[in-house]
Amino acid sequence: MGLIKNIGNAVKSEVRDYLLKIVEAEKEAPKNPEAENVQKPAETKAGQPKVEERPAVKEEKVQPERVEEVEEVREKPRKKEIYPISNDLEFVRVSYKKGQDSVIIPKELAELIKMLPLDEYACFVKLYCFALEQKKNYGYWGGTLKRRIGLDQLTTSEFEELGSNLAAYGLLLLEQLTENQKTFVLYVPFDEDTMVKLSTAKKPEKKPEKPVKKPAPKPAPKAKAEPEEETQCAEDIPGKPVEGMENDEMYKSYKTFVSLEIDKAKMRVGRANFDKIYMEAVKYIDKKYGFKVLSDSDKFKEYLTNYYISAFDIPTFENWKKSKG
Amino acid sequence: MLNDIKILMKSLSDIDVRIMLCKSAFEWELLAKKYNALRDEIEAFCASGLPEDVQTALEKTRAYLVEKKGELPPLDLSDFFK
Numbered sequence: 459m460g461l462i463k464n465i466g467n468a469v470k471s472e473v474r475d476y477l478l479k480i481v482e483a484e485k486e487a488p489k490n491p492e493a494e495n496v497q498k499p500a501e502t503k504a505g506q507p508k509v510e511e512r513p514a515v516k517e518e519k520v521q522p523e524r525v526e527e528v529e530e531v532r533e534k535p536r537k538k539e540i541y542p543i544s545n546d547l548e549f550v551r552v553s554y555k556k557g558q559d560s561v562i563i564p565k566e567l568a569e570l571i572k573m574l575p576l577d578e579y580a581c582f583v584k585l586y587c588f589a590l591e592q593k594k595n596y597g598y599w600g601g602t603l604k605r606r607i608g609l610d611q612l613t614t615s616e617f618e619e620l621g622s623n624l625a626a627y628g629l630l631l632l633e634q635l636t637e638n639q640k641t642f643v644l645y646v647p648f649d650e651d652t653m654v655k656l657s658t659a660k661k662p663e664k665k666p667e668k669p670v671k672k673p674a675p676k677p678a679p680k681a682k683a684e685p686e687e688e689t690q691c692a693e694d695i696p697g698k699p700v701e702g703m704e705n706d707e708m709y710k711s712y713k714t715f716v717s718l719e720i721d722k723a724k725m726r727v728g729r730a731n732f733d734k735i736y737m738e739a740v741k742y743i744d745k746k747y748g749f750k751v752l753s754d755s756d757k758f759k760e761y762l763t764n765y766y767i768s769a770f771d772i773p774t775f776e777n778w779k780k781s782k783g
Numbered sequence: 784m785l786n787d788i789k790i791l792m793k794s795l796s797d798i799d800v801r802i803m804l805c806k807s808a809f810e811w812e813l814l815a816k817k818y819n820a821l822r823d824e825i826e827a828f829c830a831s832g833l834p835e836d837v838q839t840a841l842e843k844t845r846a847y848l849v850e851k852k853g854e855l856p857p858l859d860l861s862d863f864f865k
Contacts, residue, residue, distance in 0.1 A: 717861065737853030744849045752852055753815035759863045 542628030543573050549631045549643045549659040551718075554593040555652055561587050564647050574627060581620045582629060584608060585644050596659070598725065599632060599640040631659050635726055656718050708782075712775050716767065723770040739765040788837065791825050795840055802847045808855055815848055 563571075563586065571582050584607040589595040597603065604610065604617045612620070621642065624630035631643040643659040724732045743761045744752055751757050767774065773781060798818055805811050822841055829837065 720860065733857060736857035737850075740849060740853040744845075749815070749845055749849070750819060752849065753812050753819065755812070759858060759860060762858060763860060763863065 540623060540626035542626065543570050544628055547628055547645050548648075549645060550648050551596045551643055551656040551659055552594065552646065552648060552653040553656055554590065555654060557593065558590045558652070561590055564649070566647050567645075570629065574624075574629070577620060578623050578627065581607075581609065582624060582644075585630070585642075586646070589644050589646065594656075595646050596641060596643045599642040600638075603642075633659075639725070639728065641725055656714065708779065709775070712778055715778065716763065716772055719770060719772045720763075720766050723766070723772075735766075735769060736762075739769070787828065788825075788834075791821065791828065792837065792840060794821055795825075795844055799844055799847060802844070802851050805851055805855075808858065811848070811852055811855060815852075818844060818848060 563583075567586075571579055574582060588603075588607045599621060601614065604612060604614070609617060609620075621630060621632055621640075625632045629645045631645075633641045633643075635641055646653075648655060727735065739762055740752065742765060743758065747757075747761060751761060766772065795818075798814055798821065801810075801814055805814060825837060825841065826833065833841070
């Protein structure tokens with residue numbers, strides 16, 4: 459019995475050793491494919507001196523490609539390995555109450571951004587400084603922004619990648635408005651003393667589809683329909699508060715809402731289309747209210763706001779109040 | 784009387800030229816006020832009724848002004864909502 463056990467143990471250990479050798483050989487094989495390739499021509503060198511050079515040249519050409527392939531294979535998964543630094547950040551569009559003399563990064567934010575890689579960190583800090591400079595933490599994402607934050611040396615694709623990385627880390631919100639237009643909202647911790655909350659930006663997870671593009675000429679026919687609406691909602695003009703409503707908090711927030719909606723519409727339709735809409739508005743106001751209104755700044759602003767409310771489908775005060783409950 | 788209306792029409796054509804050179808909302812407002820004043824003056828001068836050519840010239844200048852206003856950068860409404 460003892461002999462059989464010994465034989466069994468010896469067989470087991472031999473099989474184990476054999477398997478280990480195979481595994482090791484397999485591991486070494488992919489690491490050193492070039493060494494094998496180089497050795498082969500050397501072996502044949504003595505017999506065939508003329509032919510042997512060709513494979514050597516081929517190898518020199520082939521080797522870099524292989525190296526590149528390996529690098530590509532290694533790089534791709536790295537890009538995908540971005541996890542948000544924090545999932546529960548609230549993206550709020552804010553405007554700063556006044557220009558800041560210094561750039562102060564709150565500790566909470568500093569703790570978050572120190573986890574970013576160097577490039578993303580630099581981009582975030584540049585965007586943060588830019589936000590303070592322009593007194594708002596949102597705007598268009600694109601070439602102009604790249605230039606304005608001093609990242610001219612980056613190519614568009616590199617800048618896009620930085621943006622999408624920052625978005626993946628959860629510190630930036632990118633919104634695709636049209637095919638060529640993107641907007642961003644930079645995460646900044648909200649501070650009541652220095653900032654005014656404009657709106658909360660929604661994370662794009664739920665709506666991957668692009669927002670509906672509004673064609674420029676659309677507002678014109680609506681403007682024609684406006685006179686009917688106007689009598690109904692004359693009291694809803696943000697620039698013309700109804701008596702006793704001046705100090706109403708609700709009305710103030712409606713004004714902010716309208717202002718923001720106009721800004722959003724401006725970004726949605728693009729600068730050129732917005733200019734056209736403005737031109738239509740001027741013509742309409744001239745026809746409807748007479749030329750003298752155009753040179754009366756307050757009245758013109760009032761009617762222009764009314765026109766925008768109608769043209770961009772912004773809810774009237776009453777409707778907005780109802781929706782707020 | 785003929786000379787007077789000629790002077791008024793000359794002022795109107797001056798406004799036309801200045802509209803073409805206008806580059807800011809401020810300049811535009813000055814021109815618009817000038818146009819309004821001139822129009823009032825012409826209407827007062829031709830109390831019995833505006834001659835057709837004068838009427839056409841006034842409408843033309845008005846159209847220029849409206850067009851120019853539309854071409855200038857859109858009015859910033861941010862102060863308006865504060």
